[in-house]
Amino acid sequence: QVQLVESGGGLVQAGGSLRLSCTASGRTFTTSAMGWFRQAPGREREFVAAISWRPDITYYADSVKGRFTISRENAKNAVYLQMNSLKPEDTAVYYCAAGGTAQAMRVMSPSKGYWGQGTQVTVSS
Helix, strand or coil: CCEEEEECCEEEECCCCEEEEEEEECCCCCCCCEEEEEECCCCCCEEEEEECCCCCCEEECCCCCCCEEEEEEHHHCEEEEEECCCCHHHCEEEEEEECCCHHHHCCCCCCCCEECCCEEEEEEC
16 A cells, blocks of 8 residues: 655744655655645645656746755655745645656646645744
């Protein structure tokens, strides 16, 4: 059974930082893209960032460019999201995703690939 488990969410003040982690089990994703999405209350799930398996090609949503950094560690089957200069509008449940290519992940349907259960990020003003 494939599982993606996120950690690292929490409450932080605006301008602060958090680092999300996601570890996969049940299969390896060393030849697949991994990434992050988020969903705020009352809104659609949206793409945040994706990283290819090799070489490391990354994509970011415009709203997080320059503030968030995605990275991965294939030996640990893990992906990370370093979030700096957080804003209240970054408040959402953040989901880890895996599968396909990094380019395709930008528009990946929730019915495709593999997904974690989510971790809450709350940014206070």
